[in-house]
Amino acid sequence: MTIEDQSPVAGAAPPPETAPAQVLSFRDGALYDGPVVALAEFGATSNTAAVRIDPGDDARALLPHLGRLRLVEVSFPKYRDGRGYSSAQILRAAGYTGELRAAGDVLLDQMVFMRRAGFDSFAPAAPLDRAAVDTALARFPFVYQHAADAQVPVWALRDG
Amino acid sequence: MRLLTGNILETGDVVWWAGTDWSLHLADAVDVGADGDALLAATVAAERINDPALVDAMPTDAGPRPRTMRERVRGAGPTVRPDLNREPSHV
């Protein structure tokens, strides 16, 4: 697992209008950087490989299209709105293996939940400190339940 | 009169704006008057006092007496535990 921090080089102060937003990736290889369309437009077009799901959208609308999708961006307009976690789990359970990105009000303390729910890249509106992210993600050695990630629930460790 | 009150972030203690600093004692609270809204905004922005609010009170010989029971309880302590109350109690 590599973490590519695509935020600006430390110490540089890019002009605000052109500063690239931070994207934290947990995927190998380059991230998809083509256009991302909203779900409403996605159905109408046949050649986009990236779509944005908003909290009120039904992630299952994407299931017929998983084969051509390279990026699904799930928006979190407000961190308290947890609908995006269900969208992520639904997509991963359906077999989606492309980039699954959490975008918006993505805070350090949600990273553990988001990684478990299946997100493998993050576009937080307020940049995150990479070292703090690493610490947060390493904090819990065990998990109690199955989720979209590969972690084995404790009961499997207990019973061999 | 209008008082500015809140709870200290670190301890949760109830405090009242006493003119130049915060006080644990309701009797020290001052009328923030027309400055109240600006003071409240500054307190919110500083993020060191939780749930800051402007509350109405009447002046008395024993200091300000808040208009609502809620603020009188905040000023004195739980009415059912007088042993834990702060003086003066306006409850």
Next chain:
Amino acid sequence: MYKYDQYDQAIVDARVAEFRDQVARRLAGEITEDQFKTLRLMNGLYLQLHAYMLRVAVPYGTLSGTQLRMLGSIARRYDRGYAHFTTRQNIQYNWIKLAEAPDLLAELATVEMHAIQTSGNCIRNISSDQFAGAAADELADPRPYAELLRQWSSFHPEFSFLPRKFKIAVIASDTDRAAIQLHDIGLQLVKQDGELGFKVWVGGGMGRTPMIGHVVREFIPARQYLSYCEAILRVYNRYGRRDNIYKARIKILVHELGAAEFTAQVEAEWAHLEPLALDAPQAEYDRIVAQFAEPDYDLAADDGLNRSDPDFALWVDQNVHAHKQPGYAIATISLKPVGGIPGDASAEQMELIADLAERYAHDEIRVTHSQNLVLAHVRKADLYALWTALADAGLATPNLDLVTDIIACPGLDYCALANARSIPVAQKIAERFADLDRQHDIGEIKIKISGCINACGHHHAGHIGILGVDKKGEEAYQLSLGGSGAEDASLAKILGPGFSEAGVVDAVEKVIEAYRTVRSGPGERFLDTYRRLGDAPFKAAVYGAPA
């Protein structure tokens, strides 16, 4: 009872470290209060009127002596010498400092306790029957299933940012001692064709819009109940309302979709989830069930009881229930001394009860939904010594389920959400009815008082329910009659215009005197008289007969 293994302990320890880091970041100004508030709520830390309040989880209401002793010690060292037992079987401290909370949680972790998810928009403490493992009428001990739910729900990545809080209760008998029909999910362990499973209710709750839950499944096999709950939670997470906090509980979703459509959506979601192997393996069920094995009963225990001490006999008759094991009994410790604060216990009382539990009750204490404590496995031969020790400490009030056994939330004396004080109302009612002969004459009556519409005092489920409201800056009270949180669940109905504090105490007395006048006999409970006659005789008694 359940004992942590190294995995449980590691998870709780990690949570302590995480919260310590979060507090440090907040105190250093690295995160805002808006960002931090959600995090501290997920560790049970509220900012109340006077200080931070910490709600410590007591999973399904079960404690060991060691744990209760630590809770008393924490009351002494981090608080002001006392704590409060709640209507969801938890315990609350009222005077906590944020800066000290990480150390407090670290100490709790040393005795396998935590404050995880006791607040916030996540799955809360799983509650259960305070007589579990001792009652003759249960199918099996429900607590292993509550423990498995506790683990499954802890840090669930999909369900940590729900529209609102989520409460689950589990029982194993037809008699409902946990108010499951007034929970977001209520589970009753049942058997079908020899297989264990659950009857599932969804959408009960109190608060602003009280509702009784709907049965969405008559039977889900026990081996699949986790994935079934997962389906319910996912439907809620996706479709529960997020536009209005007063319409955000699952009960509103069930109500707005209709029970049939809601059930259909859950079943459809479950069809997606069931194949994903979300359920625990049989070995895990067996492992947890084994930890709730029966205590090592004294099989020679005498089943007789010396009742010659009349005060002891009064306490036995009111506070002691039959146990499924001959020679044993279930003892309820009343935290409702007349004029006292309902549900509060001092550090000294907690430490005494811990000692008594270790000595007389196989080292187990239960917290009840009525803010009392239970010692579930007491030899009848030890009851007298137990009672003597309790009486010395003011813990032997013989008033279980009587008019002075009142549930009251902390109310405006403590709670930032409250509109009115509830504890003084409870105290005044109890003092009015202090005479024990009068209490016996009245018989079973459950008075429940909430200081605001959030209904933490469960007033909707009170035989007599009292709600504190704000009437133009003054405390005022509404009186409701006829609620029940038992298997005959019903919601109390407002009787008429509200009262002052003194007025509502008088009104309660008028209601009870009216009951005595119109009941079919002393054996008819208040609730049954109300259900038989409706509110007419009570309205007349309180407000005067209509012209």
